[in-house]
Amino acid sequence: MSEKSWDRVPIDAQSIDAPLSRAAVFLVVTVGAEPDALVTACGALAGLDDLVKTVGFRDLSARLSCIVGLGRDFWDRLRLDERPRELKTFAPIHGPVHTAPATPGDLIFHIRAEREDLCFEFERILLDKLGASITVIDEVSGFRYFDARDLLGFVDGTANPTGLDLPASALVGNEDPVFAGGSYIVVQKYLHDMASWAKVPTPMQEEIIGRTKIDNIEIDDDEAPRKSHKSLATIVDADGNEHDILRDNMPFGRPGQREFGTYFIGYSRYLWVIEKMLQRMYIGDPPGAYDRLLDFSTPHTGITFFAPARPTLEALAQAAQRQAAGP
Numbered sequence: 004m005s006e007k008s009w010d011r012v013p014i015d016a017q018s019i020d021a022p023l024s025r026a027a028v029f030l031v032v033t034v035g036a037e038p039d040a041l042v043t044a045c046g047a048l049a050g051l052d053d054l055v056k057t058v059g060f061r062d063l064s065a066r067l068s069c070i071v072g073l074g075r076d077f078w079d080r081l082r083l084d085e086r087p088r089e090l091k092t093f094a095p096i097h098g099p100v101h102t103a104p105a106t107p108g109d110l111i112f113h114i115r116a117e118r119e120d121l122c123f124e125f126e127r128i129l130l131d132k133l134g135a136s137i138t139v140i141d142e143v144s145g146f147r148y149f150d151a152r153d154l155l156g157f158v159d160g161t162a163n164p165t166g167l168d169l170p171a172s173a174l175v176g177n178e179d180p181v182f183a184g185g186s187y188i189v190v191q192k193y194l195h196d197m198a199s200w201a202k203v204p205t206p207m208q209e210e211i212i213g214r215t216k217i218d219n220i221e222i223d224d225d226e227a228p229r230k231s232h233k234s235l236a237t238i239v240d241a242d243g244n245e246h247d248i249l250r251d252n253m254p255f256g257r258p259g260q261r262e263f264g265t266y267f268i269g270y271s272r273y274l275w276v277i278e279k280m281l282q283r284m285y286i287g288d289p290p291g292a293y294d295r296l297l298d299f300s301t302p303h304t305g306i307t308f309f310a311p312a313r314p315t316l317e318a319l320a321q322a323a324q325r326q327a328a329g330p
């Protein structure tokens with residue numbers, strides 16, 4: 004990393020840097036239009052840290068964590084003086100064949116633990132606290148699958164940044180000092196056409212993803228006629244620097260309903276990096292040569308959020324509560 008901003012940034016950001024877990028819940032809600040709803044929702048945000056302790060203390064080894072992200076429209080309702088520089092609503096992308104839709108969501112709660120029951124208990128109490136102030140838009144329980152594979156059978160998450168690269172890629176730095184330590188979040192809930200994917204021979208599946216299936220080795224496709232998912236999702240800026248994001252994708256499904264999915268969640272220091280990945284996947288590079296993963300995976304949601312660092316979250320939730328409650 005070129006700047007040495009990290010020594011001064013509180014890396015205390017709602018546990019974004021917590022290790023990837025065995026279980027996760029992705030809960031997306033909208034907050035009611037009434038001022039009371041805003042007060043209740045902000046109260047829940049201010050109390051999030053205490054709730055993580057209340058539930059998480061029952062089994063510390065399960066490492067319960069919760070990250071909350073706020074959408075642009077919700078942020079504007081808080082009537083605060085400042086906003087994260089890049090925060091905006093998710094813009095739909097219309098590629099030549101596939102579209103990434105934009106869907107509603109004021110808040111996302113990304114709840115993670117080594118035990119599904121802790122995620123469940125946390126979500127149950129959280130929703131009790133939020134009460135009638137919110138409407139649940141989407142709720143997905145994900146699980147870690149064999150060798151961290153997605154349901155298409157490939158190991159997912161290998162190229163994630165680790166060590167010092169993780170905060171450098173995932174957390175805002177001194178380029179936006181008020182929001183340093185926070186992170187932009189983009190989510191998309193994908194459903195897979197497993198029957199069609201199963202008909203694709205393994206070498207072709209490997210070309211599409213850009214890694215071998217069994218042993219997860221990266222495939223060099225510089226000379227290939229079509230770029231793989233891995234290559235389309237690799238972002239290099241004008242100065243030749245590669246920009247990574249932190250992904251915590253989770254498989255989910257209901258085999259009885261023939262539902263098989265991947266919940267994509269990306270955390271990034273810069274929102275433009277994830278947006279560029281999506282442009283390259285949907286529009287293609289060169290244009291038209293889109294990501295063939297999309298022929299088998301359809302996004303049903305698309306939302307952008309900002310997860311402030313914990314001290315910022317508490318301060319802004321309290322300020323917004325006062326503001327909404329009136330004099």
Ligand code: HEM
Nearest residue numbers: 153157158159160161162193233236237265267280281300
């Ligand atoms: C790499 C699966 C959607 C960004 C990968 C890999 C797999 C995968 C198997 C290779 C192993 C790895 O490095 O993790 C999927 C599936 C998706 C999905 C199943 C949804 C159906 C997305 C989306 C984005 C994205 C929407 C970004 C907006 C990336 C990045 C890499 C990657 C940045 C690493 C590239 C590198 O090697 O540097 N994905 N992905 N993925 N994916 Fe995805």
